[in-house]
Amino acid sequence: MSVRLQGVSKVFEDPSRPGGQLRAVDRVDLEVKEGEFVTFLGPSGCGKTTTLRIVSGFEAPTEGEVYIAGKRVNDIPPNKRDTSMVFQSYAIFPHMSVEQNVGFGLELKGRPKAEARDETRKIMEVMGLSSMAKRRPDQLSGGQQQRVALARAIVNKPSVLLFDEPLSNLDAKLRDQMRLEIRRIQQRFGITSIYVTHDQIEAMTVSDRILVMYEGKVMQLGTPFEIYSRPAKRFVADFIGRVNFFEAEGAAFDGEGVRARYRGAELRAASRNADCKEGEAVTIAVRPESLRLSPASAGEAGLLRGSIDKAVYLGAVVEYEIDAGLGRPIMAVSHDPVVTGFFKAGDAVSVSFPPEAAHAMAPEAPAEGA
Amino acid sequence: MPRTRLAGSLGELKRLARDPLLAAVVAAVLAALAVFIVYPLVSVALAALRPQGRWTLGVFKEIFSNAYLRQGFWNSLMMGGLTAVIGTAIGFLFAFAQTRADVPLKRLLHAVAIIPIVSPPFIGALAIIMLFGNNGLITWNLLRIQNFPIYGFRGLMIAQAITFFPVAYLTLRGVLESINPTLEDAAMDLGGSRLKVFMRVTLPLALPGIASSMLVLFIETLADFGNPLILAGSRFPILSVQAYLQITGMYDLPKGAALSLLLLAPSITAWVVQKYWVSRKRYVTITGKPTTSTVKIVSPGARVAVFVACLAVTAVIALIYVSIIWGAVVNVWGSDNTLTLRHFSYVFGVGFKAVRDTLVIAGLSTPVSGLLGMVIAFLVIRKAFPGRKFMEFTSMLSFAVPGTVIGIGYILAFNKPPLILTGTLLILLLNFIFRYVPVGIESGVAILRQIDPAIEEAAVDLGADAKTTFSRVTLPLIVPAYFSGLVFAFVRAMTAISAAIFLVSSRWNLMTVQIMAQVESGRLGAAAAFSVILVLIIFAAIFLIRTLLKLRYGRYGGSMLKF
Numbered sequence: 001m002s003v004r005l006q007g008v009s010k011v012f013e014d015p016s017r018p019g020g021q022l023r024a025v026d027r028v029d030l031e032v033k034e035g036e037f038v039t040f041l042g043p044s045g046c047g048k049t050t051t052l053r054i055v056s057g058f059e060a061p062t063e064g065e066v067y068i069a070g071k072r073v074n075d076i077p078p079n080k081r082d083t084s085m086v087f088q089s090y091a092i093f094p095h096m097s098v099e100q101n102v103g104f105g106l107e108l109k110g111r112p113k114a115e116a117r118d119e120t121r122k123i124m125e126v127m128g129l130s131s132m133a134k135r136r137p138d139q140l141s142g143g144q145q146q147r148v149a150l151a152r153a154i155v156n157k158p159s160v161l162l163f164d165e166p167l168s169n170l171d172a173k174l175r176d177q178m179r180l181e182i183r184r185i186q187q188r189f190g191i192t193s194i195y196v197t198h199d200q201i202e203a204m205t206v207s208d209r210i211l212v213m214y215e216g217k218v219m220q221l222g223t224p225f226e227i228y229s230r231p232a233k234r235f236v237a238d239f240i241g242r243v244n245f246f247e248a249e250g251a252a253f254d255g256e257g258v259r260a261r262y263r264g265a266e267l268r269a270a271s272r273n274a275d276c277k278e279g280e281a282v283t284i285a286v287r288p289e290s291l292r293l294s295p296a297s298a299g300e301a302g303l304l305r306g307s308i309d310k311a312v313y314l315g316a317v318v319e320y321e322i323d324a325g326l327g328r329p330i331m332a333v334s335h336d337p338v339v340t341g342f343f344k345a346g347d348a349v350s351v352s353f354p355p356e357a358a359h360a361m362a363p364e365a366p367a368e369g370a
Numbered sequence: 371m372p373r374t375r376l377a378g379s380l381g382e383l384k385r386l387a388r389d390p391l392l393a394a395v396v397a398a399v400l401a402a403l404a405v406f407i408v409y410p411l412v413s414v415a416l417a418a419l420r421p422q423g424r425w426t427l428g429v430f431k432e433i434f435s436n437a438y439l440r441q442g443f444w445n446s447l448m449m450g451g452l453t454a455v456i457g458t459a460i461g462f463l464f465a466f467a468q469t470r471a472d473v474p475l476k477r478l479l480h481a482v483a484i485i486p487i488v489s490p491p492f493i494g495a496l497a498i499i500m501l502f503g504n505n506g507l508i509t510w511n512l513l514r515i516q517n518f519p520i521y522g523f524r525g526l527m528i529a530q531a532i533t534f535f536p537v538a539y540l541t542l543r544g545v546l547e548s549i550n551p552t553l554e555d556a557a558m559d560l561g562g563s564r565l566k567v568f569m570r571v572t573l574p575l576a577l578p579g580i581a582s583s584m585l586v587l588f589i590e591t592l593a594d595f596g597n598p599l600i601l602a603g604s605r606f607p608i609l610s611v612q613a614y615l616q617i618t619g620m621y622d623l624p625k626g627a628a629l630s631l632l633l634l635a636p637s638i639t640a641w642v643v644q645k646y647w648v649s650r651k652r653y654v655t656i657t658g659k660p661t662t663s664t665v666k667i668v669s670p671g672a673r674v675a676v677f678v679a680c681l682a683v684t685a686v687i688a689l690i691y692v693s694i695i696w697g698a699v700v701n702v703w704g705s706d707n708t709l710t711l712r713h714f715s716y717v718f719g720v721g722f723k724a725v726r727d728t729l730v731i732a733g734l735s736t737p738v739s740g741l742l743g744m745v746i747a748f749l750v751i752r753k754a755f756p757g758r759k760f761m762e763f764t765s766m767l768s769f770a771v772p773g774t775v776i777g778i779g780y781i782l783a784f785n786k787p788p789l790i791l792t793g794t795l796l797i798l799l800l801n802f803i804f805r806y807v808p809v810g811i812e813s814g815v816a817i818l819r820q821i822d823p824a825i826e827e828a829a830v831d832l833g834a835d836a837k838t839t840f841s842r843v844t845l846p847l848i849v850p851a852y853f854s855g856l857v858f859a860f861v862r863a864m865t866a867i868s869a870a871i872f873l874v875s876s877r878w879n880l881m882t883v884q885i886m887a888q889v890e891s892g893r894l895g896a897a898a899a900f901s902v903i904l905v906l907i908i909f910a911a912i913f914l915i916r917t918l919l920k921l922r923y924g925r926y927g928g929s930m931l932k933f
Contacts, residue, residue, distance in 0.1 A: 075388075077388055079830045085828070085831045089824050091824035091828035092825075092828075093829070095847055108833040
């Protein structure tokens with residue numbers, strides 16, 4: 001079922017702040033389509049968990065409307081909402097066995113015992129829990145507890161599945177495995193899902209679309225490609241991965257793309273945001289892996305010349321910081337260094353990039369922490 | 371700001387309206403607290419400040435112009451202060467021996483420090499009379515001293531220190547256990563001597579716990595009634611006893627009420643300081659992983675000293691219990707040592723009704739009190755509703771209100787319409803339920819803090835309403851704590867005297883009150899036999915609850931009991 005948020009805000013009283021209030025969620029609009037997997041991504045304290053709890057009903061919005069399957073649910077308490085949540089701490093009932101945990105929701109809904117048992121068993125089978133049905137939660141590993149939490153949520157066939165940072169308590173390897181599994185289960189049952197995380201790789205892996213939040217506000221809603229390669233704001237570009245910004249002038253539109261002057265050279269970007277204005281300044285964002293470095297002596301007409309300030313050899317890649325006299329270093333990454341060769345600190349290089357790798361945005365004050 | 375706060379409580383009200391059961395429970399609990407805790411206290415205040423329907427401070431002026439009563443006020447404060455210091459010192463000694471000093475016989479020392487808690491609080495006083503009184507075994511039979519001045523300050527001091535140090539022990543053991551020994555190791559590693567590490571690391575970290583323990587002991591000593599009634603004597607007036615005598619001896623209700631209010635003021639002050647100031651200063655160094663220290667900060671010499679001191683206290687306590695048991699089985703204490711069961715047959719003849727009444731009252735009030743405590747703990751910790759602060763404050767208040775005050779309050783409040791309860795079983799039950807509700811609340815709060823709120827949210831998310839969440843998820847998780855709280859509440863109900871002495875009647879009497887009556891009429895053997903039976907019943911009850919918990923909840927349940 002679809003989920004729609006319309007102008008949703010949440011204000012907490014917080015005497016330590018000027019005005020005594022904290023606007024944790026600030027006029028969020030969102031539509032999650034049926035069967036879609038949307039992730040709320042942002043730094044801690046950005047309001048993503050609060051927004052999720054508004055959907056589940058554990059928090060009431062201060063303003064705005066919440067619709068599930070087209071029905072306004074503002075006044076429906078969490079136990080009457082057709083949503084199931086996977087909690088960050090798993091929240092497995094410690095006094096119940098695995099099977100009892102998974103079947104608890106069906107039992108509460110008053111389903112016939114035999115039917116509930118069959119469905120519980122089926123889900124445990126799918127989740128690989130059948131062999132531990134009688135075990136107590138304290139006899140399970142973290143990954144197994146995670147599976148129980150997920151099985152307990154989906155056995156109810158909820159309209160909406162909610163995930164509150166479900167993988168943050170697992171170690172790295174298990175996390176990689178579980179996020180693929182979550183995506184597989186979600187696809188298999190086709191349940192509309194909302195997922196909260198601060199881990200961008202996790203968000204990129206599981207989501208159809210990502211909602212990037214900062215200070216309670218929506219920064220961008222888009223597919224993983226759009227979020228990474230066509231960021232709507234400087235904050236988004238900076239928060240997801242690493243990025244180089246080039247502040248260029250005299251933008252001229254060129255189909256979908258932009259040409260602009262930068263330090264006497266002409267920069268070209270294949271895409272631009274709608275807020276770019278012709279003839280004015282633009283910010284051009286390029287990811288480090290899209291920059292091309294060549295030895296300055298080769299005479300290639302690069303965009304910029306500089307010298308390698310730092311080279312960090314990581315095996316699969318080499319990361320460079322290049323001093324081109326811009327005040328902040330240019331970041332570049334080159335892959336497969338064994339084959340392509342690499343530079344050492346102090347080498348003079350020229351830097352260029354293909355227009356497809358560049359995206360133009362309207363300039364703005366650098367975001368906090370950028 | 372005020373507008374948003376108003377909007378906040380409006381929102382709470384709205385949410386409450388959506389859950390009618392929760393709303394009903396909140397309203398019922400608030401009403402009960404108002405009627406059975408606040409109303410009696412207001413009645414005491416009115417009796418003292420408006421004796422003839424007019425506001426006056428006359429009663430207090432009268433009290434303070436009376437040198438004897440004035441002395442009683444200062445004596446009470448002094449006893450409270452001294453017991454706080456001495457009791458905390460002994461408690462710290464035992465706690466330190468358990469957690470740091472690695473002395474032999476740890477289990478025995480633990481038992482010794484626990485036994486006074488599960489005994490009637492005046493057992494020390496009774497034994498001291500038997501040993502040092504006019505026919506005292508030591509003073510008269512051994513030393514041939516007649517009329518040794520044990521009544522008054524000296525005797526009472528010993529009795530109260532013995533009675534209350536276990537409370538300090540339990541508090542301080544918890545505090546010392548929570549101080550990570552690696553901190554002490556680190557200090558030694560930095561070059562500190564053992565004494566220096568103790569003075570600069572261990573002691574400062576334990577200081578909030580020590581302060582808290584002292585304040586609690588001060589409150590309990592101030593409220594203590596049994597020990598002073600037996601031991602204070604006429605030349606060393608104590609406020610709680612004087613208030614009782616004003617009412618039962620002189621029928622002067624206003625003066626009794628005023629005296630009890632004088633008791634209430636320092637007690638509440640100490641409680642507020644403890645609850646809102648000291649308890650927030652606790653240093654929490656719990657990391658989740660228990661760390662064992664290899665380096666001990668106690669030198670061998672210090673260890674011997676701690677052990678010997680603990681043994682000395684143990685000897686005193688052993689002497690007390692041996693005296694009580696011996697007194698119960700010999701014909702005439704001090705002069706005729708032939709063994710006899712006549713005191714027990716006397717108790718079973720004359721006193722059997724009191725034994726039965728006590729069991730009925732404690733048995734009925736304890737589960738209700740425990741359950742009420744759990745419900746209040748759940749509401750206060752987990753729910754938002756208007757009146758939450760009031761509920762938290764009032765329900766814990768009975769901890770700070772001396773029994774004398776609440777006893778007087780009950781006879782004042784429930785001796786007239788709309789609620790006439792004096793002389794009934796109900797008044798005793800209600801008194802016990804609301805008096806010991808903090809015990810249930812405390813253990814409920816402690817365990818609720820350990821249960822991740824997400825577990826309850828998960829149940830709600832799966833479709834459970836407030837009632838189902840509480841009964842299917844919260845309650846099963848807190849049941850072990852509920853029972854261990856229940857044991858404490860039961861012990862307190864079995865050994866209560868200060869409030870109950872105002873409320874007993876010929877129809878409903880209590881063993882503790884009977885024991886007092888036997889002491890007053892000089893029948894020490896009967897008093898001792900009564901005490902032995904009382905302690906045996908308590909031990910049996912603890913054993914029973916413990917066994918049931920073990921059977922029902924396996925190893926987890928049994929270990930919840932701290933005894």
